[in-house]
Amino acid sequence: MTCPQIGKKANLGPVPKLEKGCVMKKLDAIITENKEVAKNYLKMVLEVSGGLGGEEVLPGQFVNIEIPGLYLRRPISVCNYEAGKLTLVYKPVGSGTEHMAGMKPGEKLDLLMPLGHGFDPAKAGERPVLIGGGAGSAPLYLLARTIKAANPKAQITVLLGFNEKAEVLLEAEFRALGADVTVYTVDGSYGTKGFAADGLDSLTQGAADAVGYTYFYACGPMPMFRAIEAKAKGDGEYSFEERMGCGFGACMGCSHKTKNGYKRICKDGPVLSRGEILWD
Amino acid sequence: MTEKSTAKTKDSKAKASRTEGKNTAVTLCGIRLDNPVIPASGTFGYGYEFAQYYDINCLGTFSFKGTTLEPRFGNPTPRIAECQSGLINSVGLQNPGAHAVVSEELPKLAKVFKKKVMANVSGFSKEDYVETVKILEATEQIGWLEINISCPNVHGGGMAFGTDPKAAAEITKAVRGVTKKPLIIKLTPNVTDITEIAKACEEAGADGISLINTMLGMRIDLKTKRPVIANTMGGYSGPGVFPVALRMVYQVARAVKIPVVGLGGVSSAENVIEMMLAGATAVQVGSANLVNPYACRDIVSDLPRAMRKCGIGTLEKIIGAAQL
Ligand SMILES: Cc1cc2nc3c(=O)[nH]c(=O)nc-3n(C[C@H](O)[C@H](O)[C@H](O)COP(=O)(O)OP(=O)(O)OC[C@H]3O[C@@H](n4cnc5c(N)ncnc54)[C@H](O)[C@@H]3O)c2cc1C
Ligand SMILES: Cc1cc2nc3c(=O)[nH]c(=O)nc-3n(C[C@H](O)[C@H](O)[C@H](O)COP(=O)(O)O)c2cc1C
Numbered sequence: 064m065t066c067p068q069i070g071k072k073a074n075l076g077p078v079p080k081l082e083k084g085c086v087m088k089k090l091d092a093i094i095t096e097n098k099e100v101a102k103n104y105l106k107m108v109l110e111v112s113g114g115l116g117g118e119e120v121l122p123g124q125f126v127n128i129e130i131p132g133l134y135l136r137r138p139i140s141v142c143n144y145e146a147g148k149l150t151l152v153y154k155p156v157g158s159g160t161e162h163m164a165g166m167k168p169g170e171k172l173d174l175l176m177p178l179g180h181g182f183d184p185a186k187a188g189e190r191p192v193l194i195g196g197g198a199g200s201a202p203l204y205l206l207a208r209t210i211k212a213a214n215p216k217a218q219i220t221v222l223l224g225f226n227e228k229a230e231v232l233l234e235a236e237f238r239a240l241g242a243d244v245t246v247y248t249v250d251g252s253y254g255t256k257g258f259a260a261d262g263l264d265s266l267t268q269g270a271a272d273a274v275g276y277t278y279f280y281a282c283g284p285m286p287m288f289r290a291i292e293a294k295a296k297g298d299g300e301y302s303f304e305e306r307m308g309c310g311f312g313a314c315m316g317c318s319h320k321t322k323n324g325y326k327r328i329c330k331d332g333p334v335l336s337r338g339e340i341l342w343d
Numbered sequence: 344m345t346e347k348s349t350a351k352t353k354d355s356k357a358k359a360s361r362t363e364g365k366n367t368a369v370t371l372c373g374i375r376l377d378n379p380v381i382p383a384s385g386t387f388g389y390g391y392e393f394a395q396y397y398d399i400n401c402l403g404t405f406s407f408k409g410t411t412l413e414p415r416f417g418n419p420t421p422r423i424a425e426c427q428s429g430l431i432n433s434v435g436l437q438n439p440g441a442h443a444v445v446s447e448e449l450p451k452l453a454k455v456f457k458k459k460v461m462a463n464v465s466g467f468s469k470e471d472y473v474e475t476v477k478i479l480e481a482t483e484q485i486g487w488l489e490i491n492i493s494c495p496n497v498h499g500g501g502m503a504f505g506t507d508p509k510a511a512a513e514i515t516k517a518v519r520g521v522t523k524k525p526l527i528i529k530l531t532p533n534v535t536d537i538t539e540i541a542k543a544c545e546e547a548g549a550d551g552i553s554l555i556n557t558m559l560g561m562r563i564d565l566k567t568k569r570p571v572i573a574n575t576m577g578g579y580s581g582p583g584v585f586p587v588a589l590r591m592v593y594q595v596a597r598a599v600k601i602p603v604v605g606l607g608g609v610s611s612a613e614n615v616i617e618m619m620l621a622g623a624t625a626v627q628v629g630s631a632n633l634v635n636p637y638a639c640r641d642i643v644s645d646l647p648r649a650m651r652k653c654g655i656g657t658l659e660k661i662i663g664a665a666q667l
């Protein structure tokens with residue numbers, strides 16, 4: 064990056080790279096697809112122009128989207144990223160996400176990406192379990208893909224929870240990766256009646272190691288996290304949400320206290336490991 | 344942006360001379376700045392993280408995160424609420440404390456920033472301010488002290504120091520006694536007559552005044568019918584406050600002889616020029632960094648174009664030009 068005043072790069076040696084993965088970029092992306100994929104959920108596919116220069120997005124990272132007419136950006140998890148093609152799955156809940164839902168292919172969005180400290184796929188082991196609630200299922204897709212690519216023999220269990228049949232997301236996509244998928248609906252209209260966290264009990268029951276899985280990854284609403292916390296026998300990590308001012312670590316707007324000091328959900332998170340979380 | 348793209352097509356020599364033709368340098372309390380653009384405290388951390396995004400040496404300087412004597416975690420979340428043309432924050436001065444700033448943050452900054460930095464200091468008693476400034480005083484890297492007096496005075500019934508001319512003067516005088524660095528007092532806009540506070544600080548020995556800090560505001564969530572911010576209220580900033588900030592900069596610049604640093608809602612090179620016309624010697628940019636991490640770099644590189652548009656050759660000459 065050249066400096067407009069000095070005209071050339073100040074000679075201070077290489078700028079230290081502070082974060083794991085690719086340094087955040089501000090990019091233009093063109094919407095190629097934006098449609099309802101289930102009741103209350105849309106999938107948006109974007110072509111990231113210029114791309115990340117071949118650099119990867121890590122599972123659990125997110126993008127921060129500028130919405131025309133609104134001051135703050137909106138954080139949405141990366142569901143998938145492959146060769147400049149970015150997939151997001153989102154639920155319209157307010158002015159920003161509703162604006163997104165009305166956008167058409169060909170329209171542009173300004174993104175900051177990739178952001179945050181995501182899941183650690185290296186911890187998966189042979190039999191990881193991925194637990195997603197609602198839109199929280201989305202980032203688990205890139206995670207499952209990454210785990211599978213690193214270890215084709217890994218037996219991935221995916222537990223997905225939704226309110227009702229019409230809302231079920233990504234089931235076929237997870238199956239296509241070879242994962243063992245169980246869907247839970249609150250009203251019992253599809254799959255098993257109940258909550259995704261219930262699936263942990265079935266894994267643990269009668270397991271030789273009394274755990275039933277090597278590691279868990281969770282993304283979803285707080286009640287789901289509390290249920291997992293009460294049931295989980297093994298180690299794992301959770302992806303959190305918080306209201307954000309910047310999304311890249313500058314404002315301290317999103318800090319949570321942890322056993323390892325404060326952590327910015329946008330930069331040191333959104334993924335925190337089970338051992339460091341303080342459940343107030 | 345058109346100037347920028349036409350400049351690109353010319354050879355680089357011509358481009359360089361065109362930029363040089365516009366003199367953006369200013370002097371703030373005896374220290375020369377390449378340009379008046381300064382990222383505001385609390386929106387730029389301790390600077391080094393932004394150095395991953397662009398060469399931060401293009402900035403005039405920057406004001407680092409409000410630093411207190413002891414480490415502070417700050418307020419509960421949610422700390423952020425969106426508003427039309429801005430945001431409310433209630434971060435609560437989260438920072439690692441003055442000792443850690445000197446021993447950990449500033450050495451990291453030194454690797455990527457060769458200019459003097461502005462040290463923003465907060466406290467909850469006179470002693471807090473004095474002790475914090477003593478810790479920072481020996482650090483060569485620090486050019487100016489910017490004392491944020493918008494914090495509640497724990498010994499004064501929780502009223503912000505900056506809302507009472509006597510308390511503001513008392514802090515200024517106490518800090519003046521322990522520093523040789525240029526001393527800038529940062530004022531809160533949440534007062535009836537800001538000129539009264541500014542004059543009290545000037546008389547007590549301040550070398551400069553910066554304003555405005557955030558305006559007290561709040562939002563209520565229509566679904567939950569509860570305040571969005573966990574602490575109910577917070578500080579409003581962003582483009583929405585620009586006219587109020589500009590008015591206060593104008594008033595203070597008339598009332599005092601020391602330099603004024605203008606801020607509040609600045610988001611473009613044109614806003615920088617407007618603040619300077621009102622009487623600002625230098626201009627800070629806060630919230631804009633949060634929605635566009637490149638905001639300050641872009642404003643710096645856009646200044647020559649905006650100056651040309653306004654018929655300005657030397658930026659320093661326009662300071663206070665709008666004063667009647
Ligand atoms: C790291 C992260 C990843 C996320 N990934 C997804 C995803 O993949 N799919 C999805 O549907 N949603 C996701 N969310 C939630 C999504 O950011 C919010 O639904 C969205 O910001 C709401 O904006 P709005 O303008 O529609 O709602 P409004 O209520 O009008 O928003 C007002 C303000 O509150 C903020 N806000 C509201 N709800 C949330 C929330 N739950 N989390 C953070 N900020 C919020 C908004 O960003 C905005 O600043 C994610 C949130 C975070 C923090
Ligand atoms: C997230 C956030 C944190 C801030 N923290 C501080 C701080 O620590 N010390 C301080 O003096 N001002 C702080 N401010 C105030 C800004 O420096 C600035 O005075 C104010 O935001 C108005 O400028 P703006 O409209 O350009 O943001 C903070 C502002 C924001 C938005």
Ligand code: FES
Nearest residue numbers: 308310314315329
């Ligand atoms: S949102 Fe600004 S630090 Fe996390």
